[in-house]
Amino acid sequence: MSKFTFPESIKSRPIYGTLAPRAGAAHLFIADAHGAEAILDVATPEMMAKGHIIYIPKGEQFEDKLRALNPASFYAGPTYSAAERRIQQTLAQAKMGLQLYLAGTEGLMGQAEAAAMQAGIPHTAIQTEHRGSTARRMQCVHCKGITEDVDTDPFVCSHCGLNLFVRDHYSRRLAAYQGVCIDAEDPGNVPAPKGIYE
């Protein structure tokens, strides 16, 4: 799958790179869906000997290929929240020298980054690579509810039902973009939803 080039944006919007191998005491990979391809591209036998892969397939067929890399530890689970305790424990028990690699959707990378920051890892020390869906994890600024995998602008908050426009303003702590009511000044005047990058 080809990589998406995000348009230039404001300073709070995250910028993703390309995973590169680094020397480390241990290597933790957290990925979803097509993020698996970024792991397959960067993995070396030396890294995998000290490697731990946590993968959320989201219906994609990469699990066998990742297992074939022969990491020291491997987990595949249905959702990020199913994997969350395992991620938190791994980060809490991590020693100096852990290298962290995140790949896949923005929602997955953002949540894993927030967990790593909670564990005391500065976000600048974390490698990220976007692959697959460009859908966003959105927080409704009004009800604070999170709507996952939003790919249109505007969209309907899955909690309070307000019509929200998709901002580029992003909170690393919440791992979410901000959604704000689009028709507050003209109730019912909601433009037809378009793809976020259309």
Place this chain on the structure above:
Amino acid sequence: MTIQFNDETFRDDYSFYNSERAIKRFPFPFHEDSYMYSVNMEQHRGGPVDSVYEKRFDVDEHYVSEMKDRALVLADDPLRCQSLPHMTLAGWDLLELIMVSKSEDYPDLFELHRDGNTWRWVNKPMGIDHTFTFLDEATLPYGPMEYITRQAQGDFAVLDQRDDNLWMDAGMVTTQADWSLDFDIGMNFFEWHAPVPLAHEKGIFIRALKFLLNIQQGAPARRLNWTMTVNPLLDTSPENYHKWGIQKTTLTPENLGAKQHLRVELQTFFRLPRSNALVFPIRCYLCSFQDLMTVPKWGRRLHRVIRDLPVELATYKGFIDNRPMMLDYLSQFDDGLPTSPGIWPDLDTEPALQK
């Protein structure tokens, strides 16, 4: 002078009003007949007698009612006040700064009696007489930042300084111009300003950050910022925008003078001694157009500024749709005469309206 505190509201029936004294001391933000972003920072070392610049923390006729409004906002949404765990010491620094400043600047309203770490704080306008132990959180009903900012007008952002940047790691934010502390907490200086148009490209934030990183203890700075608000609503939060946004559509040519308010922020910046954090009080002043028009210089100037403001700024500040109606109103108060430089009303020297 003794302050007569107004009994007024900033919501529902909007009984807020400015006395003649409050109008004359309103911090009109335009020093010339046009406006563009600038760092516009100056030392906060007093100012003309009875101006909002005179004291370190200005206390005015709206004090008691503003604190009641803050309590209502917090009861509805406690996340308007947050402090990350490493910011508690900065909260104590802020409590000390405000208590010392107010008791020295307004001895008839506030008293601070210190005996070692045993402090007695008397806030007469709010009826508080409280003895506590400095640096012992268990002796206060709230954390130190929340305790003192429930007794101080304006919002407060408390910024940690590290990695040559400032981080929004604590704050009390209930009178904001449409930004969310709950969303922005933990962001650095460039990130929380990310949505502001034009200013990044002009290098404003790089220069402003450089200035702020170098603010020293005892040498605070200040600047004015402004926007527009329909009705004297203090809590123009994004959280509640779906409720208050509709009020912008209630303007008519008849009610505009009373309903349309110029909203000015007096932003000050103080270095805090123990934490080396920076506190950024953002004090909001509201004045209706019809009250502003009682100062002929401000009437002439406001018309010219609003007329010539770039579209991006009028959009960002949220009044692009209402600008034509505002200009119809304001043009009645612009006779084309020149205006004197500076923000002050100059009532004794500027001519009355010539039409």
